[in-house]
Amino acid sequence: MKALHSHDARTGQLVGEPLSPSTAQDIDAAVEAAHAAAVDWATSTGRQRASLLRALATGLEQQREALVALADRETALGTARLHGELDRTAFQLRRFADIAEQGRPFAVVDDPAVPGAPPVGHPAMQLHRVPLGPVAMFAASNFPFAFSVLGGDTASALAAGCPVVVKAHPGHPALSVQVHGLICSVLSEQGLPPGLVGMVQGAGVEVGVRLIRHPLIAAAAFTGSTRGGLALEAEARSRPRPIPFYGELGAINPVVALPQALATRVDEMATLLAGSITLGCGQFCTNPGVLVLVEAPETDAFVTRLVEALRPLQPHAMLTAGMRKAFDAGVADLLGAGAQVLLSTAGQGVAPGPQLLQVDAERFIAEAALREEVFGPASLVVRARNLAQVQEVLAAVGGSLTVTLWGVEQDTPDHRALVRSATQVAGRVLFAGVPTGVAVTAAQQHGGPWPASTAPMTTSVGDAALDRFLRPVCLQDAPAWLVARQGVPC
Amino acid sequence: MKALHSHDARTGQLVGEPLSPSTAQDIDAAVEAAHAAAVDWATSTGRQRASLLRALATGLEQQREALVALADRETALGTARLHGELDRTAFQLRRFADIAEQGRPFAVVDDPAVPGAPPVGHPAMQLHRVPLGPVAMFAASNFPFAFSVLGGDTASALAAGCPVVVKAHPGHPALSVQVHGLICSVLSEQGLPPGLVGMVQGAGVEVGVRLIRHPLIAAAAFTGSTRGGLALEAEARSRPRPIPFYGELGAINPVVALPQALATRVDEMATLLAGSITLGCGQFCTNPGVLVLVEAPETDAFVTRLVEALRPLQPHAMLTAGMRKAFDAGVADLLGAGAQVLLSTAGQGVAPGPQLLQVDAERFIAEAALREEVFGPASLVVRARNLAQVQEVLAAVGGSLTVTLWGVEQDTPDHRALVRSATQVAGRVLFAGVPTGVAVTAAQQHGGPWPASTAPMTTSVGDAALDRFLRPVCLQDAPAWLVARQGVPC
Numbered sequence: 001m002k003a004l005h006s007h008d009a010r011t012g013q014l015v016g017e018p019l020s021p022s023t024a025q026d027i028d029a030a031v032e033a034a035h036a037a038a039v040d041w042a043t044s045t046g047r048q049r050a051s052l053l054r055a056l057a058t059g060l061e062q063q064r065e066a067l068v069a070l071a072d073r074e075t076a077l078g079t080a081r082l083h084g085e086l087d088r089t090a091f092q093l094r095r096f097a098d099i100a101e102q103g104r105p106f107a108v109v110d111d112p113a114v115p116g117a118p119p120v121g122h123p124a125m126q127l128h129r130v131p132l133g134p135v136a137m138f139a140a141s142n143f144p145f146a147f148s149v150l151g152g153d154t155a156s157a158l159a160a161g162c163p164v165v166v167k168a169h170p171g172h173p174a175l176s177v178q179v180h181g182l183i184c185s186v187l188s189e190q191g192l193p194p195g196l197v198g199m200v201q202g203a204g205v206e207v208g209v210r211l212i213r214h215p216l217i218a219a220a221a222f223t224g225s226t227r228g229g230l231a232l233e234a235e236a237r238s239r240p241r242p243i244p245f246y247g248e249l250g251a252i253n254p255v256v257a258l259p260q261a262l263a264t265r266v267d268e269m270a271t272l273l274a275g276s277i278t279l280g281c282g283q284f285c286t287n288p289g290v291l292v293l294v295e296a297p298e299t300d301a302f303v304t305r306l307v308e309a310l311r312p313l314q315p316h317a318m319l320t321a322g323m324r325k326a327f328d329a330g331v332a333d334l335l336g337a338g339a340q341v342l343l344s345t346a347g348q349g350v351a352p353g354p355q356l357l358q359v360d361a362e363r364f365i366a367e368a369a370l371r372e373e374v375f376g377p378a379s380l381v382v383r384a385r386n387l388a389q390v391q392e393v394l395a396a397v398g399g400s401l402t403v404t405l406w407g408v409e410q411d412t413p414d415h416r417a418l419v420r421s422a423t424q425v426a427g428r429v430l431f432a433g434v435p436t437g438v439a440v441t442a443a444q445q446h447g448g449p450w451p452a453s454t455a456p457m458t459t460s461v462g463d464a465a466l467d468r469f470l471r472p473v474c475l476q477d478a479p480a481w482l483v484a485r486q487g488v489p490c
Numbered sequence: 491m492k493a494l495h496s497h498d499a500r501t502g503q504l505v506g507e508p509l510s511p512s513t514a515q516d517i518d519a520a521v522e523a524a525h526a527a528a529v530d531w532a533t534s535t536g537r538q539r540a541s542l543l544r545a546l547a548t549g550l551e552q553q554r555e556a557l558v559a560l561a562d563r564e565t566a567l568g569t570a571r572l573h574g575e576l577d578r579t580a581f582q583l584r585r586f587a588d589i590a591e592q593g594r595p596f597a598v599v600d601d602p603a604v605p606g607a608p609p610v611g612h613p614a615m616q617l618h619r620v621p622l623g624p625v626a627m628f629a630a631s632n633f634p635f636a637f638s639v640l641g642g643d644t645a646s647a648l649a650a651g652c653p654v655v656v657k658a659h660p661g662h663p664a665l666s667v668q669v670h671g672l673i674c675s676v677l678s679e680q681g682l683p684p685g686l687v688g689m690v691q692g693a694g695v696e697v698g699v700r701l702i703r704h705p706l707i708a709a710a711a712f713t714g715s716t717r718g719g720l721a722l723e724a725e726a727r728s729r730p731r732p733i734p735f736y737g738e739l740g741a742i743n744p745v746v747a748l749p750q751a752l753a754t755r756v757d758e759m760a761t762l763l764a765g766s767i768t769l770g771c772g773q774f775c776t777n778p779g780v781l782v783l784v785e786a787p788e789t790d791a792f793v794t795r796l797v798e799a800l801r802p803l804q805p806h807a808m809l810t811a812g813m814r815k816a817f818d819a820g821v822a823d824l825l826g827a828g829a830q831v832l833l834s835t836a837g838q839g840v841a842p843g844p845q846l847l848q849v850d851a852e853r854f855i856a857e858a859a860l861r862e863e864v865f866g867p868a869s870l871v872v873r874a875r876n877l878a879q880v881q882e883v884l885a886a887v888g889g890s891l892t893v894t895l896w897g898v899e900q901d902t903p904d905h906r907a908l909v910r911s912a913t914q915v916a917g918r919v920l921f922a923g924v925p926t927g928v929a930v931t932a933a934q935q936h937g938g939p940w941p942a943s944t945a946p947m948t949t950s951v952g953d954a955a956l957d958r959f960l961r962p963v964c965l966q967d968a969p970a971w972l973v974a975r976q977g978v979p980c
Contacts, residue, residue, distance in 0.1 A: 039910065084608070091609035111933035118574070119581035122929035123922070130913050237727075241888050241940045244947065398731050411971035419972065420529065423620050423963045432613070432967035439612035443601035445964035450731045457734065457961055464962070471947055472954070473913045474935035477922035481901035482909065 002203035006174035009076035010317045012350060019173050021202035027210045033195025034134035034163035035216040041196060042131040042161045046101040049159055053097035055186045056150060057090035063182055067175065071144045074172040076317040077280060082145070089145040092152050092440050096159035096466060105129065105160070105466050113477075123477045129470035131161030132244070133218030136211045138232065140223040141171035141319050142283040148172070149179040149199060152440075152461055153221040153246075158197070160469035165217070167208045168201040171319050176201065205231070212236055219469060222247045223285070223460060226373070226451055233454050246468050247454035248447060250373035251401035252289035253435045254382075254425075256390055256418070258407030259296035266298065266305050269406065273379075274309035276434035278354050281315035282377035283323070286402055286435040289373055291381045292361075292393050303358075303381060307343045310354040315377045317350040323375065324350055330374030331355050337369035339380055352376055361389045365396040387414050391421040399449030399456070402428045402435035425449060427456065492693035496664035499566035500807045502840060509663050511692035517700045523685025524624035524653035525706040531686060532621040532651045536591040539649055543587035545676045546640060547580035553672055557665065561634045564662040566807040567770060572635070579635040582642050582930050586649035586956060595619065595650070595956050603967075613967045619960035621651030622734070623708030626701045628722065630713040631661035631809050632773040638662070639669040639689060642930070642951055643711040643736075648687070650959035655707070657698045658691040661809050666691065695721070702726055709959060711736045713775070713950060716863070716941055723944050736958050737944035738937060740863035741891035742779035743925045744872075744915075746880055746908070748897030749786035756792050759896065763869075764799035766924035768844050771805035772867035773813070776892055776925040779863055781871045782851075782883050793848075793871060797833045800844040805867045807840040813865065814840055820864030821845050827859035829870055842866055851879045855886040877904050881911040889939030889946070892918045892925035915939060917946065 004019040022030070041049075060067065068082045075082075099105065109127035114120060135157040140147040147153070149166050157164050168176035180199040187194055200207050212220050212235045220236055220243060222229050229247035236245035255273065262269055276288050291306075293299045318324040334357050335341070345353025355378040364370050364382045384390045394403065403426040408415040422429045427448035438446050444462025447453035453460075458468045475482065494509040512520070531539075550557065558572045565572075589595065599617035604610060625647040630637040637643070639656050647654045658666035670689040677684055690697050702710050702725045710726055710733060712719050719737035726735035745763065752759055766778050781796075783789045808814040824847050825831070835843025845868040854860050854872045874880045884893065893916040898905040912919045917938035928936055934952025937943035943950075948958045965972065 042910075088609040109933045111931045118927065119578040119930055122931050125929065125931055125933035127933035127935060128913070133914070243940075409969045411969075420532075423618075424623070426963065427961075428964040428966060429968075430966040431969055431972075437608065439615065440609055441601045441612050441615055443599045443615035443617035443964055445617060445962045449961070450733075459962065471917075471939070472935045472949065473916065474918040474933055475913075476918060476920040478919075479899045479901075479921055482921075 004170055004173055004201060004203040006074060007320070008073050009319055010350065012321050015073070016174070019177070019201065022200035022207050024210055027200050027207060028214065030165045030195070030198035030200050031134060031211070031214040031216050033193065034165050034198055037163045037193045037196045038133050041163055044161065046103045046106075049100040049161070050097035052186065052190055052192065053093045053100065053155060053158060055190060056183060057093035057097075059182045059186050060086055060090050060093075060145070060150065063178070067178060070175045070178060071172060074175050075144050075319050077144070078316060081280060085143060085145045088440065089150060092146065093150070093155045095440055095463070096155045099463055099466060100159040105470060126475045126478060126483065128473050128475060130473050132469050132471055134163045134165060134216055135469060136217045136220040137164050137166045138208060138220065138222040138224065139166060139169040139176065141169045141323075142280070142285075144172045144175050147223045149176050150183065152465055153223070154197065156465040157221070157469045160466045162218070162469045163196045163198075165198040165200060165211060167211055168199055170201070170203040173201060208232060209235055213239060215241070217243065219244045220246065221460065221468070224249070225375075226250045229454060244468070245454055246458055246460065248285065248460045249451055249453060250375070251285055251448065251452045252371060252373050252397060253286055253400055253402045253404070254290040254292050254394060254397055255288045255404040255435070256292040256394075256406065256422075257302065259294055259298040261407030262298040262302045266302050270302060270305035270309045272434055274306060274313060274354070276436045277310065277379045278313045278315045278377045279436050281318050281351065283319060283375060284436045286438060287375075288404065288435055289379055290397070291379055292384060292390055293381060294384050294386060294390060299383075303342065307356055310343055310356055311345065313354055314348060315351055315354065318352065318376065321350060324352060327352055327374060327376035327378070330372065330376070331357070331378050333369055333372065334374065334380060337367045338363050339370060342381060354378070356381065358383065361385065361393050365392055371397060387418060391417060394421045394425050397425055399452045400426050401446060401448050401452045402426050402430060404430040404435055406432070427452065427459070494660055494663055494691060494693040496564060497810070498563050499809055500840065502811050505563070506664070509667070509691065512690035512697050514700055517690050517697060518704065520655045520685070520688035520690055521624060521701070521704040521706050523683065524655050524688055527653045527683045527686045528623050531653055534651065536593045536596070539590040539651070540587035542676065542680055542682065543583045543590065543645060543648060545680060546673060547583035547587075549672045549676050550576055550580050550583075550635070550640065553668070557668060560665045560668055561662060564665055565634050565809050567634070568806060571770060575633060575635045578930065579640060582636065583640070583645045585930055585953070586645045589953055589956060590649040595960060616965045616968060616973065618963050618965060620963050622959050622961055624653045624655060624706055625959060626707045626710040627654050627656045628698060628710065628712040628714065629656060629659040629666065631659045631813075632770070632775075634662045634665055637713045639666050640673065642955055643713070644687065646955040647711070647959045650956045652708070652959045653686050655688040655690060655701060657701055658689055660691070660693040663691060698722060699725055703729060705731070707733065709734045709736070711950065711958065713738045715865075716740045719944060734958070735944055736948055736950065738775065738950045739941055739943060740865070741775055741938065741942045742861060742863050742887060743776055743890055743892045743894070744780040744782050744884060744887055745778045745894040745925070746782040746884075746896065746912075747792065749784055749788040751897030752788040752792045756788065756795050760792060760795035760799045762924055764796060764803060764844070766926045767800065767869045768803045768805045768867040769926050771808050771841065773809060773865060774926050776928060778894065778925055779869055780887070781869055782874060782880055783871060784874050784876060784880060789873075793832065797846060800833055800846055801835065803844055804838060805841055805844065808842065808866060811840060814842060817842055817864060817866035817868070820862065820866070821847070821868055823859055823862065824864065824870060827857045828853050829860060832871060844868070846871065848873065851875065851883050855882055861887060877908060881907060884911040884915050887915055889942045890916050891936060891938050891942045892916050892920060894920040894925050896922070917942065917949070
């Protein structure tokens with residue numbers, strides 16, 4: 001079994017003593033405790049859930065300085081970003097508190113009896129939505145707050161009425177222990193059982209596999225690599241009783257920049273995009289990995305300016321040395337598949353330099369290897385002859401969290417076709433700005449067709465994230481005492 | 491390749507000339523035609539979709555006599571039932587017409603821009619729901635209208651804005667051809683392309699496999715056996731790009747009859763249940779395959795009366811000789827797993843007689859083979875010692891389309907616990923009556939946890955069936971011309 005050890009992401013140095021990975025007994029005990037807490041939590045009121053979620057948000061804020069310092073050491077993401085991420089995480093907890101309290105996702109569809117023969121006549125029916133039960137939550141490395149122990153998956157599952165067992169990410173183990181300690185304190189203060197939010201940890205795959213195989217686990221949520229997500233999805237499906245698996249995997253997030261969008265704003269667009277490519281050292285699932293450009297003089301000027309804008313940028317260190325190695329290998333794979341270098345910078349120590357590559361659309365469409373996500377500050381320019389070929393490029397991408405379209409401000413048949421191509425590929429289509437940055441709102445959709453998500457009808461960010469953990473159940477001819485209960489029936 | 495031939499279900503005689511199974515070229519052409527129709531249909535108005543669905547309903551009704559006669563010959567389900575099923579199918583088409591016209595599933599979640607920094611500030615966002623594209627629809631044998639060529643899957647996919655390619659069921663091939671001919675006439679009358687609803691046919695698995703593997707198919711809906719459904723789901727998932735697979739598979743639909751429900755109504759309940767077990771020769775996915783009874787004098791009296799009520803009932807012929815063979819084998823498997831005979835009747839020719847078996851709860855929980863669906867007029871009495879053991883029986887079932895609870899009219903902790911167990915297992919929980927009969931309503935939920943459904947958050951009957959074919963897409967900072975469009979963006 002791999003050692004579990006906190007590290008300093010900037011130096012690679014191990015910090016403190018090794019942490020104890022969860023044993024099989026620990027994992028089983030965490031799931032059993034979650035199961036034991038499930039009925040009471042499923043029948044808790046919106047107000048009780050809101051009270052917990054708000055106290056967790058407050059707890060995060062109260063420990064802000066210590067948590068951000070620890071996160072910064074373990075991830076190298078920088079304190080400014082991490083303060084912002086903590087704010088977002090607290091905001092998200094409070095938003096799900098409001099949703100749980102207002103109760104909209106638990107609204108009952110009431111279908112009173114209609115007398116007479118079918119198909120018109122029918123008995124009294126009520127459609128409820130019941131919590132699934134204990135959720136296994138797999139934390140991501142690149143958002144140590146917002147997609148980790150107390151992130152959106154945990155918040156939405158708790159708001160839905162489901163206990164959670166978090167598989168902590170080994171990239172920030174000390175932070176995970178600290179945040180879980182905070183959760184345990186809040187649970188205790190609120191008189192809730194510690195099993196409501198359990199945590200297990202380990203550096204290898206064994207811990208997560210045992211967790212997702214446990215018969216009392218009712219669903220799983222994951223944010224991370226395609227490889228890891230697919231392996232866990234296969235586990236979820238090969239259980240004697242398969243369970244829903246919500247995997248938010250990789251994406252290459254094409255940005256289509258039409259010449260008219262670049263004509264008068266070459267500098268502005270190049271600067272904006274260079275910032276997005278290198279933001280957080282490119283370690284975002286919404287990082288713009290592919291730029292689709294149509295042959296035109298403006299395009300050539302834009303590429304030149306983009307190279308210039310990228311060259312001086314020095315991203316910070318990557319989350320782990322392993323991710324740095326994977327980044328270098330990913331760039332090498334793109335080169336091996338026929339991409340050419342537009343900009344290659346050496347970086348500094350464990351921090352890579354930005355990389356800009358280029359390929360023509362025919363090759364991009366023909367070579368699947370060119371459509372693989374490279375996690376880090378790299379982007380691939382794809383040169384298309386015309387709008388029809390841009391559509392072919394998007395079709396070849398197949399599925400992505402986002403597609404960005406710059407330059408479709410006019411309502412033309414070509415632009416409609418392009419928007420249609422984009423909506424067929426992505427969960428979110430942007431018409432301005434850059435895809436990095438995912439707002440926590442009612443209209444957010446963070447999830448797209450394969451391979452962006454294993455469940456493209458669902459979202460892992462935004463209000464509808466809660467819906468993933470509720471299952472519709474129709475009560476037919478329910479007795480009076482049961483009809484009187486709104487929301488979760490029992 | 492197996493021969494495709496219409497047959498007389500009562501005699502087993504082949505009728506007419508063999509039908510030509512679809513070739514690989516036929517299948518590809520049907521999918522390509524559906525794909526070619528997809529954009530126009532995705533951007534059609536609710537009124538256009540409603541007009542088509544209503545004309546299809548009227549077409550069914552106009553050809554009622556001929557269609558019912560043909561269906562009766564191919565299925566032996568009887569003209570009374572088949573007229574009722576045709577009524578239901580027309581009702582369902584008109585209901586989805588109303589839904590498409592009223593537009594509720596296409597309502598846009600509008601999130602205007604909020605100024606300021608995140609997490610509070612965010613750009614303008616609109617959440618749309620876009621049709622997935624061509625849907626492969628696998629018809630069932632046991633509902634030659636309601637779950638076949640023009641059944642609920644086709645109606646809901648068309649209402650959602652998706653073309654359909656139906657894989658006809660080889661159990662009623664002549665009827666399928668006739669119904670598809672009707673569809674083609676209506677499409678032509680409405681000036682719609684014939685590719686909007688294509689059909690392919692074949693007696694073996696090759697046709698369905700080629701259909702679901704086609705890269706232009708965007709989703710699949712299936713009603714049928716667990717074995718067939720799992721094989722197709724595996725195909726859907728092993729595509730280079732996996733697609734959503736909505737499989738409504740088998741279920742054993744436990745009916746829990748508590749002693750207090752039987753005390754004063756033994757005759758009534760026995761007659762009701764005997765009718766449900768033998769209805770349509772037991773060929774319903776909601777057939778009550780398991781009766782869970784608690785030891786009590788009323789229970790013994792009930793079992794005695796149930797045997798008496800079942801004994802004289804002679805179900806009609808099964809859909810095919812193969813299904814009759816499978817029924818006999820299924821009953822033999824239950825006996826082999828330790829069930830004992832309460833009633834075994836010989837049947838008449840191709841029509842089986844009702845079978846009632848019995849086993850104790852411990853054995854039922856221990857032996858997975860006792861929890862297998864037996865498709866036909868058989869039911870297994872499971873004798874439990876007390877309510878706690880009833881809950882264990884339900885937990886062992888794991889997933890079912892329905893659970894029926896008789897005798898929980900009082901609000902007691904025991905009854906709450908039982909209702910909770912039932913909602914954890916089933917998509918629909920009934921408190922009176924029998925599970926056969928599935929109303930087409932807003933609150934219907936036809937789908938339950940594994941193994942009842944491959945997608946337990948969705949339903950294949952009722953208004954929400956349409957939602958299966960829409961995917962959420964967020965438009966961020968959409969230009970004015972696009973914001974002005976309500977519903978499908980392009």
